[in-house]
Amino acid sequence: xxxxxxxxxxxxxxxxxxxxxxxxxxxxxxxxxxxxxxxxxxxxxxxxxxxxxxxxxxxxxxxxxxxxxxxxxxxxxxxxxxxxxxxxxxxxxxxxxxxxxxxxxxxxxxxxxxxxxxxxxxxxxxxxxxxxxxxxxxxxxxxxxxxxxxxxxxxxxxxxxxxxxxxxxxxxxxxxxxxxxxxxxxxxxxxxxxxxxxxxxxxxxxxxxxxxxxxxxxxxxxxxxxxxxxxxxxxxxxxxxxxxxxxxxxxxx
Amino acid sequence: xxxxxxxxxxxxxxxxxxxxxxxxxxxxxxxxxxxxxxxxxxxxxxxxxxxxxxxxxxxxxxxxxxxxxxxxxxxxxxxxxxxxxxxxxxxxxxxxxxxxxxxxxxxxxxxxxxxxxxxxxxxxxxxxxxxxxxxxxxxxxxxxxxxxxxxxxxxxxxxxxxxxxxxxxxxxxxxxxxxxxxxxxxxxxxxxxxxxxxxxxxxxxxxxxx
Numbered sequence: 104x105x106x107x108x109x110x111x112x113x114x115x116x117x118x119x120x121x122x123x124x125x126x127x128x129x130x131x132x133x134x135x136x137x138x139x140x141x142x143x144x145x146x147x148x149x150x151x152x153x154x155x156x157x158x159x160x161x162x163x164x165x166x167x168x169x170x171x172x173x174x175x176x177x178x179x180x181x182x183x184x185x186x187x188x189x190x191x192x193x194x195x196x197x198x199x200x201x202x203x204x205x206x207x208x209x210x211x212x213x214x215x216x217x218x219x220x221x222x223x224x225x226x227x228x229x230x231x232x233x234x235x236x237x238x239x240x241x242x243x244x245x246x247x248x249x250x251x252x253x254x255x256x257x258x259x260x261x262x263x264x265x266x267x268x269x270x271x272x273x274x275x276x277x278x279x280x281x282x283x284x285x286x287x288x289x290x291x292x293x294x295x296x297x298x299x300x301x302x303x304x305x306x307x308x309x310x311x312x313x314x315x316x317x318x319x320x321x322x323x324x325x326x327x328x329x330x331x332x333x334x335x336x337x338x339x340x341x342x343x344x345x346x347x348x349x350x351x352x353x354x355x356x
Numbered sequence: 357x358x359x360x361x362x363x364x365x366x367x368x369x370x371x372x373x374x375x376x377x378x379x380x381x382x383x384x385x386x387x388x389x390x391x392x393x394x395x396x397x398x399x400x401x402x403x404x405x406x407x408x409x410x411x412x413x414x415x416x417x418x419x420x421x422x423x424x425x426x427x428x429x430x431x432x433x434x435x436x437x438x439x440x441x442x443x444x445x446x447x448x449x450x451x452x453x454x455x456x457x458x459x460x461x462x463x464x465x466x467x468x469x470x471x472x473x474x475x476x477x478x479x480x481x482x483x484x485x486x487x488x489x490x491x492x493x494x495x496x497x498x499x500x501x502x503x504x505x506x507x508x509x510x511x512x513x514x515x516x517x518x519x520x521x522x523x524x525x526x527x528x529x530x531x532x533x534x535x536x537x538x539x540x541x542x543x544x545x546x547x548x549x550x551x552x553x554x555x556x557x558x559x560x561x562x563x564x565x566x
Contacts, residue, residue, distance in 0.1 A: 254440050256409050257433040257506075258454035258496070268453060272444055354480065355444045 137323040145323035162308035169228035177236040206231035206292035231292035232285035243277025276355045283344045357384035366415035377561035388537045390547040393557030399540045407431045432497035436509040438489045441481040448477040451496045471495045487518035504536040
C-alpha cells in the first residue's frame, strides 16, 4: 500500500510551497513556471474533459498488452533454453546482446519496419520488457531445478508434471518480480516512443499527450501529464505489484 | 530374510577422489538398515546410488523383481531438508502429486491418520512445524506401494522431542507396513535405537557392517 509518512508529506508540502514562491517572485515567466492553481486547474479540466483519462487508460492497456506478450515469449525462450545446454547457451547469448539495448535506440529501425503506429510502439515496449523477464525467469527456473530435481527424480515425476507443477507454478514469484522490473522499463519506453518520435496510432497515450502540450507550449498541461505519469507509476508499482508480490511471497516461499 | 537390493563391488569417484571403495552388502526385506558415518563420508552418495538417482558408478547394484511390481514410486526418499515439499501446494496436493489419483483412497486415509496428518491436509507447508513437514514427506513416501523407503538424515534439523517421536514412528511404520527402511544418519544413538543392522561408512570410502 502507498503509505504517506510525515517526512514525505512535509517534503511534498515544501516542494509545492517552494514552487508557488518561485511563481509569486515573478522571476520566471508563467509560461515556464505556472502557478499551482493553474496546474491544478488544467489537471482537473483535462480529467473532466476525458483527455487525460483516455491517455492513461490507453497507456496502461498498451503496457499490459506488452507485458502479456513478454511473459509468453520469455516463457517460450526459457522453455527452449531448458531443452539442451547448447540452446540454453544460445538463449543466454541472445539475452546478453539484446538486454542492454535501449528500446528507444531501436525505434528508428522499428519505424522503418512497421511504420508509425501502435505496432511500432508495442514492438519497442515488448523489447524493453522481454529481456529482464527472461533473465528473472531463467534464474528462477535454475533455482527450482537445484531445489527440486532430486524430489522429482525420487518420486518418478513425469516430465509433464515436473514442468507444470514445479517449473511453471513455481516460477510465479519470478514472473511477478520480472514483471515488476519489466513494466517500468516498458513504461519508460512507451512514453519515450510516443513523445520523442511522436508515433501514435488512431489512439494515443501519455507520451503523445506530453508531446502535444510541448507543441502548444502549455507548461501547466505538461505538468498535468507528468502528474498523471507519476500517479500511474505509483499505482501500478505500489498497489498492483507490491500487493501481488506480498501475496505470492507468502504462498510460494 | 530375502535380499531386495544387492550391492557388489561398488566404487564411486568424484573426478579422481574415491568416495566409496569396493562396497558389498545386501538390503534385506523388512529390515531397518542404518547407514552410519561422519558428515561427508559418502552416506548420501551411497543412498543416491541405491535409490537410482546417481547412475555413474562402478560395480553392480541389483534389485529384486518384486521391488518394482505395482509401484509407481518404487524407491521413494525422505530428505533431510524441509524444502522437499512444494510450498505453493497444500499438504494434500504435495502428498498426492507423485501418484495418479486426485483423492485419497481409504488406505491412504488410514496411513495419513497413522502418521498424524489427517487434520493438516489443507494447510500450506509454511504453516507446518519442521516435524509436521517431515511427517508429510514420510506420508508421501508411505503412499507408494513400494517395499522400501530411503531416509536421508530426515530428523537432522529437528529438536530432541520431535526427533524421538518420529524415530518411534519409523519403528512403527517398519512393523505395521512391513517396509524396508534404509536410514542414513550420523547419530550413533539414533542408529542404535532404529537399526536391525548397521553399516558404517568410513572416511576412506569403505563400508563395513557392525
